[in-house]
Amino acid sequence: MRMTDPSRPRPELPGRLTMNRRTAEQSFEHGMRRAADLHADATTGPLDVPAGPIPARRPTGLPLLLLVALGLVTASGVVQVRARARVLGLGAEIAEMTGEHSGLLDERRRLEAERAYLRHPDYIQSVASTRLDMVPARPESIQTIRLKPDTIAVTKKQGAKP
Numbered sequence: 001m002r003m004t005d006p007s008r009p010r011p012e013l014p015g016r017l018t019m020n021r022r023t024a025e026q027s028f029e030h031g032m033r034r035a036a037d038l039h040a041d042a043t044t045g046p047l048d049v050p051a052g053p054i055p056a057r058r059p060t061g062l063p064l065l066l067l068v069a070l071g072l073v074t075a076s077g078v079v080q081v082r083a084r085a086r087v088l089g090l091g092a093e094i095a096e097m098t099g100e101h102s103g104l105l106d107e108r109r110r111l112e113a114e115r116a117y118l119r120h121p122d123y124i125q126s127v128a129s130t131r132l133d134m135v136p137a138r139p140e141s142i143q144t145i146r147l148k149p150d151t152i153a154v155t156k157k158q159g160a161k162p
Contacts, residue, residue, distance in 0.1 A: 117123060128134040
């Protein structure tokens, strides 16, 4: 499409009819016409288009509504990402604590086995004889020790005062 400068006068061509701008049909830059213009009554002629600037449209709430909806979707996305990050963090913490727990259980089993070994009478006897140079006691050297009954304990059993 060839663009012409409207401020520049057009040269008159011989044999060409000149049209007044007001009587000419309104054309659009893209070369299309409105469907209402095509179906206009032939008797009324072309639709009258008021001269001057196009009146501004009354603002609707659609842009504000779209902005609010976009904000809500963004906020819900941020909340969801934060929740997933927290879940992943807690999962890593649980895995770490599970590993620590299994390590502590292994150490406990090892210590219980060592305790059982150290408390075994055969081990105690070998340590006593080798490290401490102890010998088993002879039956003649064993002395029985008897305690005298406590007078306070005896009187309490009998119910009398001391």
